[in-house]
Amino acid sequence: xxxxxxxxxxxxxxxxxVLAGIAxxxxxAFGYLPALGGFRPTMAHLAELAGQPHLLRSVLVALAAxxxxxxxxxAIVGTFIAGFAGTPIxxxxxxLVSPLLAVPHAAxxxxxxxxxxxxxxxxxxxxxxxxxxxxxxDWLLPNDPLALxxxxxxxxxxxxxxxxxxxxxxxxxxxxxxxxxxxxxxxGRLSGFLISLWPTLYRQVRLPVFAVLxxxxxxxxxxxxxxxxxxxxxxxxxxxxxADQDLRMRFLASAGALLQLFVVFVAIGAWLVLERLGKxxxxxxxxxxxxxxxxxxxRAVSGLAMAGCAAIIFSGLGALFIWSVAGLWPFPKAxxxxxxxxxxxxxxxxxxxxxxxxxxxxxSASALAxxxxxxxxxxxxxxxxxxxxxLLYLPLIVPEISFVFGLQILAISIGFTPAxxxxxxxxxxxxxxxxxxxxxxxxxxxxxxxxxxxxxxxxMPLRVLxxxxxxxxxxxxxxxxxxxxxxxxxxxxxxLLIGAGRLTTITTEAVALSAGGDRRVIGVYALVQAAxxxxxxxxxxxxxxxxxxxxxxxxx
Amino acid sequence: MQAxxxxxxxxxxxxxxxxxERTLLSVSATVMPGEVLTVMGPSGSGKSTLLAFAGxxxxxxxxxxxxxxxxxxxxxxxxxxxRRAGILFQDPLLFPHLSVGGNIVFAIPQTVKGHKMRRxxxxxxxxxxxxxxxxxxxxxxxxGGQKARVALQRTLVSGPRYLLLDEPFSKxxxxxxxxxxxxxxxxxxxAGVPIILVTHDGADAEAAGGxxxxxxxxTEA
Numbered sequence: 001x002x003x004x005x006x007x008x009x010x011x012x013x014x015x016x017x018v019l020a021g022i023a024x025x026x027x028x029a030f031g032y033l034p035a036l037g038g039f040r041p042t043m044a045h046l047a048e049l050a051g052q053p054h055l056l057r058s059v060l061v062a063l064a065a066x067x068x069x070x071x072x073x074x075a076i077v078g079t080f081i082a083g084f085a086g087t088p089i090x091x092x093x094x095x096l097v098s099p100l101l102a103v104p105h106a107a108x109x110x111x112x113x114x115x116x117x118x119x120x121x122x123x124x125x126x127x128x129x130x131x132x133x134x135x136x137x138d139w140l141l142p143n144d145p146l147a148l149x150x151x152x153x154x155x156x157x158x159x160x161x162x163x164x165x166x167x168x169x170x171x172x173x174x175x176x177x178x179x180x181x182x183x184x185x186x187x188g189r190l191s192g193f194l195i196s197l198w199p200t201l202y203r204q205v206r207l208p209v210f211a212v213l214x215x216x217x218x219x220x221x222x223x224x225x226x227x228x229x230x231x232x233x234x235x236x237x238x239x240x241x242x243a244d245q246d247l248r249m250r251f252l253a254s255a256g257a258l259l260q261l262f263v264v265f266v267a268i269g270a271w272l273v274l275e276r277l278g279k280x281x282x283x284x285x286x287x288x289x290x291x292x293x294x295x296x297x298x299r300a301v302s303g304l305a306m307a308g309c310a311a312i313i314f315s316g317l318g319a320l321f322i323w324s325v326a327g328l329w330p331f332p333k334a335x336x337x338x339x340x341x342x343x344x345x346x347x348x349x350x351x352x353x354x355x356x357x358x359x360x361x362x363x364s365a366s367a368l369a370x371x372x373x374x375x376x377x378x379x380x381x382x383x384x385x386x387x388x389x390x391l392l393y394l395p396l397i398v399p400e401i402s403f404v405f406g407l408q409i410l411a412i413s414i415g416f417t418p419a420x421x422x423x424x425x426x427x428x429x430x431x432x433x434x435x436x437x438x439x440x441x442x443x444x445x446x447x448x449x450x451x452x453x454x455x456x457x458x459x460m461p462l463r464v465l466x467x468x469x470x471x472x473x474x475x476x477x478x479x480x481x482x483x484x485x486x487x488x489x490x491x492x493x494x495x496l497l498i499g500a501g502r503l504t505t506i507t508t509e510a511v512a513l514s515a516g517g518d519r520r521v522i523g524v525y526a527l528v529q530a531a532x533x534x535x536x537x538x539x540x541x542x543x544x545x546x547x548x549x550x551x552x553x554x555x556x
Numbered sequence: 557m558q559a560x561x562x563x564x565x566x567x568x569x570x571x572x573x574x575x576x577e578r579t580l581l582s583v584s585a586t587v588m589p590g591e592v593l594t595v596m597g598p599s600g601s602g603k604s605t606l607l608a609f610a611g612x613x614x615x616x617x618x619x620x621x622x623x624x625x626x627x628x629x630x631x632x633x634x635x636x637x638x639r640r641a642g643i644l645f646q647d648p649l650l651f652p653h654l655s656v657g658g659n660i661v662f663a664i665p666q667t668v669k670g671h672k673m674r675r676x677x678x679x680x681x682x683x684x685x686x687x688x689x690x691x692x693x694x695x696x697x698x699x700g701g702q703k704a705r706v707a708l709q710r711t712l713v714s715g716p717r718y719l720l721l722d723e724p725f726s727k728x729x730x731x732x733x734x735x736x737x738x739x740x741x742x743x744x745x746x747a748g749v750p751i752i753l754v755t756h757d758g759a760d761a762e763a764a765g766g767x768x769x770x771x772x773x774x775t776e777a
Binding site (some may be wrong): 447455457464467548 | 608611612613635636637638639640641642643645647649651652653655662663665666694695696697710711714716720
């Protein structure tokens with residue numbers, strides 16, 4: 001109803017770069033890239049792409065892994081919420097899972113890798129007693145050709161994300177009444193929830209689900225750490241071509257990025273079909289009146305899976321730490337024989353520069369995003385409804401490799417050298433949506449009467465914003481800032497492609513090490529990467545306590 | 557202290573508020589300085605939207621026609637922060653990030669200059685309602701009655717042109733309610749500005765002692 005100026009601004013900030021990026025991807029795929037001497041439209045680059053060895057396998061593995069990840073994560077979260085919403089276990093698992101959202105994808109992937117590798121912690125714990133292994137078995141783990149470890153890594157990260165976005169939609173449902181009604185009709189918890197509440201809930205989380213799907217089909221960093229190699233998944237191969245020293249490879253990368261766009265379309269199409277099938281199944285279930293009173297097994301499985309995600313990441317981070325301080329640690333030993341700070345002391349000096357870049361990028365991107373988010377929300381006022389923020393998902397629904405790569409091409413074409421401002425700009429594209437999403441709920445829930453009183457006292461709108469609304473939303477602002485900070489810290493591909501190797505962060509360094517790097521050094525990098533968002537959230541929760549220590553109502 | 561530049565009557569001229577096609581209320585009245593106009597109606601009758609209209613913050617979902625005037629001046633198109641409408645809600649809504657005194661200082665017009673002067677005024681205002689020495693307290697540590705008194709003084713020190721009271725006593729318990737009601741009406745009348753009170757409590761209307769307009773649900777179309 002209100003297409004306000006604020007939304008116009010959002011179109012410019014988020015929409016334009018995405019569209020420009022896609023254009024920058026598609027044109028070179030057909031040979032048009034004047035900066036590199038491509039003037040005539042040609043199909044040669046697409047043909048070259050088609051001739052790449054095992055291309056079909058790369059495509060299919062990426063596609064299947066993305067679909068399976070999304071389905072599994074949604075099934076776990078859906079079953080868990082259906083089975084436990086409103087119970088004490090639910091609150092406990094909520095506390096357990098929420099911090100996982102802050103763990104960067106790459107760090108979580110390393111954590112899993114350090115657990116499941118043939119010489120990883122899990123096998124050490126049971127060897128040689130149970131397995132008889134005295135040396136690491138010759139398993140292709142992680143990086144198994146079926147991408148199972150990659151799927152597991154993605155699921156552990158997407159479950160907390162989907163869980164938290166679903167939680168946001170839960171209060172709008174008549175949970176208690178529906179539960180009582182369905183129980184009175186003799187339905188089990190799961191089937192009762194599925195039939196009465198799930199369709200509404202799913203409609204609310206549909207966009208985030210698509211974001212998960214697109215992300216999982218197009219993921220690069222997790223795929224590099226956990227995914228199959230020879231051939232790697234399509235996004236990984238595109239990233240290699242795009243970062244190749246030989247600029248002529250950009251044409252091939254463009255063709256690949258175009259193919260990736262197509263793969264994402266196929267994935268979305270497949271998901272739409274799955275949605276239809278799910279709807280049919282649910283209709284069937286409803287008409288048949290299936291009560292499913294004995295649903296303890298699926299409920300228990302979903303609960304274990306939720307807790308398992310937390311267990312995997314936390315114990316994996318623990319394994320990373322042990323590795324980073326391990327001296328000599330021969331295989332079947334569960335713990336290293338000696339502990340040493342040598343690796344940390346040796347690695348910290350070389351980490352300091354990328355660390356500084358990471359923090360500077362994350363601070364400025366999230367500060368900018370917060371200012372933009374506040375001004376957008378302020379301008380939209382009460383007219384800004386949830387629907388007008390759908391645009392926010394645009395950078396999350398378009399595969400990043402397809403448009404960030406295009407932006408890189410555009411930067412090359414204009415002769416723009418990679419530097420801090422351009423990397424910051426592309427970080428902002430990803431940070432802003434999350435910061436805005438995080439802030440918009442508390443912004444809307446704010447009691448408008450505070451502002452009405454202040455206006456009645458004769459204060460101008462800007463003054464009311466600065467002296468009343470923002471201080472009262474201080475905690476929410478800091479949380480949005482921390483969310484933005486952790487998104488920026490975890491960004492791999494945008495940093496790699498736009499920074500063109502000249503601007504390195506903890507994340508690009510850590511992922512680069514994944515190919516044959518020293519495990520002890522990887523441990524240091526991954527821990528530092530994981531620690532940054534935690535610090536941000538720590539500040540966000542402690543600062544209001546300190547600042548408002550004399551104001552009881554502000555410390556909640 | 558809460559002297560207003562020449563109190564003037566408040567006029568609601570043919571004010572009609574609609575939600576979608578439904579007419580919530582139609583009111584025409586002039587309230588003299590120091591007079592209380594009580595608008596009574598059950599919850600959902602739209603009586604709070606009348607105050608929102610008068611205060612200048614009506615939700616865009618509602619459609620309003622008619623005018624609001626203070627003296628001869630038409631305020632209908634004037635922004636909320638330029639109307640100087642003092643509002644008291646059901647909840648005291650003290651700003652939780654400021655001290656008790658900070659809440660009052662915030663309300664003192666900017667024409668009063670000087671940190672010391674403003675603080676002094678605020679301390680006086682607190683003293684008048686038996687809250688001397690409360691300046692640095694956390695509002696959250698106050699009792700319900702104390703909060704209500706701070707909220708009242710916060711409104712009055714701003715020098716409002718008119719007062720809008722939105723069931724300000726409904727959340728207080730019976731004894732406290734009478735006490736607070738007496739205090740609010742005596743101070744509000746002493747301020748000599750027109751007052752509109754909306755309530756569903758007959759005792760409020762009685763204590764206000766002015767004209768009463770009853771609005772029902774879904775009356776005049």
